[in-house]
Amino acid sequence: MNSLEQVMRKPLPVPDADTQAYWEGLRQGKLLLQHCLACGHVQFYQQAICRHCGSERLEHRAASGRGRVHSFSVVHRAPSPAFKGDTPYAVLLVELEEGPRMISSLIDGDPMKVTFDMPVVLVCEPVSEAISLPRFRPAEREQVK
Amino acid sequence: MREDGQILRGKVAVIGAGISEVGKVPGKSPLALAAQAASRALDDAGIAKTAVDGVLASTSFASPFHRFSVAFSEYFGIQPTFSNTLQVSGATAATLFHVGAAAIQAGLAQTVLLVGADSLLTGLTPDLALRSMSESRDQQYEMPFGIPVANTFAMTANRHMHEYGTTAEQLAQVAVTFREHARRTPGAQMRDPITVEDVLASPWVTTPYRKLDCSLISDGGAAFVLTSAERARALGIEQPIYLLGAGECYTHEHIFLMPSLTTTGATRSSALAYAMAGYGPRDMDVAGIYDCFTGTVVMMVEDLGFCAKGEGGPFVAEGNLTYGGAIPSNTHGGLLSFAHPGMPGALFHFHEVVSQLRGRCGERQVPGAKLGLVHTLGAGFATNATTVLGTEETL
Numbered sequence: 001m002n003s004l005e006q007v008m009r010k011p012l013p014v015p016d017a018d019t020q021a022y023w024e025g026l027r028q029g030k031l032l033l034q035h036c037l038a039c040g041h042v043q044f045y046q047q048a049i050c051r052h053c054g055s056e057r058l059e060h061r062a063a064s065g066r067g068r069v070h071s072f073s074v075v076h077r078a079p080s081p082a083f084k085g086d087t088p089y090a091v092l093l094v095e096l097e098e099g100p101r102m103i104s105s106l107i108d109g110d111p112m113k114v115t116f117d118m119p120v121v122l123v124c125e126p127v128s129e130a131i132s133l134p135r136f137r138p139a140e141r142e143q144v145k
Numbered sequence: 146m147r148e149d150g151q152i153l154r155g156k157v158a159v160i161g162a163g164i165s166e167v168g169k170v171p172g173k174s175p176l177a178l179a180a181q182a183a184s185r186a187l188d189d190a191g192i193a194k195t196a197v198d199g200v201l202a203s204t205s206f207a208s209p210f211h212r213f214s215v216a217f218s219e220y221f222g223i224q225p226t227f228s229n230t231l232q233v234s235g236a237t238a239a240t241l242f243h244v245g246a247a248a249i250q251a252g253l254a255q256t257v258l259l260v261g262a263d264s265l266l267t268g269l270t271p272d273l274a275l276r277s278m279s280e281s282r283d284q285q286y287e288m289p290f291g292i293p294v295a296n297t298f299a300m301t302a303n304r305h306m307h308e309y310g311t312t313a314e315q316l317a318q319v320a321v322t323f324r325e326h327a328r329r330t331p332g333a334q335m336r337d338p339i340t341v342e343d344v345l346a347s348p349w350v351t352t353p354y355r356k357l358d359c360s361l362i363s364d365g366g367a368a369f370v371l372t373s374a375e376r377a378r379a380l381g382i383e384q385p386i387y388l389l390g391a392g393e394c395y396t397h398e399h400i401f402l403m404p405s406l407t408t409t410g411a412t413r414s415s416a417l418a419y420a421m422a423g424y425g426p427r428d429m430d431v432a433g434i435y436d437c438f439t440g441t442v443v444m445m446v447e448d449l450g451f452c453a454k455g456e457g458g459p460f461v462a463e464g465n466l467t468y469g470g471a472i473p474s475n476t477h478g479g480l481l482s483f484a485h486p487g488m489p490g491a492l493f494h495f496h497e498v499v500s501q502l503r504g505r506c507g508e509r510q511v512p513g514a515k516l517g518l519v520h521t522l523g524a525g526f527a528t529n530a531t532t533v534l535g536t537e538e539t540l
């Protein structure tokens with residue numbers, strides 16, 4: 001595949017040694033967070049050690065899928081041709097109920113109506129056989145278009 | 146944990162500074178721009194290239210050479226015995242000074258040439274231009290959601306507006322002030338005056354940023370010559386500018402692990418630099434503040450201690466970044482109006498602050514400037530590096 005084709009397609013995550021379980025979880029509709037059995041720290045993203053205490057005793061547990069918008073930015077000029085058709089779209093910095101934050105984007109909602117601390121709910125969106133992306137929709141139905 | 150930094154304070158001096166042609170410079174490779182800036186810096190110092198035994202460079206996106214400092218040395222016709230190519234995004238500029246000074250003080254080199262150049266405006270092959278669009282953020286956790294480089298900074302500014310009531314008009318004033326400065330800077334890429342209304346009428350890029358809230362894309366480079374304070378005196382250098390303080394802070398890689406979206410690692414990097422220098426923010430006569438976006442500057446004037454947290458908006462809107470204000474900043478026009486060739490962009494802030502401290506800024510001169518601060522940062526505030534510079538009498 002040449003680089004022109006590459007850039008016309010949306011970037012597809014390539015799981016690595018640390019993240020196999022994470023992407024497999026999303027494929028099954030679950031957002032896995034790592035819980036440290038030594039200190040109780042809950043972390044996103046997936047890695048081999050606890051960022052707080054260094055323990056390797058980490059357990060995957062599915063998140064509730066509920067969170068709030070900590071910050072956001074509505075993209076009007078796409079970073080690459082692949083995203084041009086989607087503008088304007090809202091990139092979200094979601095704070096999950098369990099504590100960790102993650103980057104995502106709004107699905108099934110009006111990007112112009114995103115507000116701070118707005119409640120959102122996880123939607124696992126299949127984009128290929130192996131990959132589903134963790135996206136978020138407004139929790140309040142009236143905010144759905 | 147480091148000591149008070151007295152090992153480094155005042156021990157190393159900038160003895161030469163030079164910048165290449167900047168703005169739109171077709172037909173010159175990053176290495177050619179680097180060589181042009183380096184020749185000018187050596188001429189300014191009045192020393193020959195054979196006196197250079199150390200070379201530090203920032204990476205260059207448009208250049209095919211990953212070891213840019215090594216490729217540069219071959220191109221320039223020197224064989225240094227100390228060299229490295231540094232990459233901590235926009236903060237690289239200050240780290241070149243810090244690493245160069247440390248190397249001199251540790252005896253690894255006597256005369257270090259710092260160099261950075263890139264040609265992001267005219268020098269990207271179609272292949273590189275495509276890569277630049279698709280490789281800027283983490284491929285698993287950020288890129289799949291269509292995040293432009295501007296987006297991480299935009300989310301910090303958005304949150305700042307939410308928490309502190311910072312307004313779009315206040316952000317716009319930063320762009321207007323630096324454009325006003327660039328009008329007096331020969332060679333600045335953008336010299337037409339703009340108003341707050343112009344900024345607010347420019348097209349959206351990613352909220353809250355519009356086109357005129359965003360920095361430029363440019364070609365260009367800069368170079369500096371460092372040596373020990375002792376050797377600067379022995380060489381009879383006129384107006385050496387001393388490195389008084391250095392501090393850095395790296396708080397995260399991914400934007401979602403930034404500890405706070407509105408208080409950055411600049412608080413710590415600047416506190417370390419002030420502590421080493423023995424001076425505080427109120428002592429600074431002039432500053433170079435990394436201005437990739439307007440809101441970045443609003444947050445930095447708070448974290449660098451020029452005003453209290455949350456007061457950055459009113460602070461910049463009340464004229465504190467220009468002549469007669471609390472801290473005249475980016476008097477050359479900054480990344481917003483002078484030039485922004487990527488990694489070397491903040492080297493122009495260093496060039497301007499050094500020129501101010503030498504009293505060589507002509508109609509842009511801040512009268513009697515003796516102490517200056519440069520703060521450089523990058524990657525959604527992941528990287529922060531602060532340098533305090535001063536004249537002989539501040540030692």
Ligand SMILES: [Zn+2]
Binds near residue numbers: 051054055
């Ligand atoms: Zn732990």
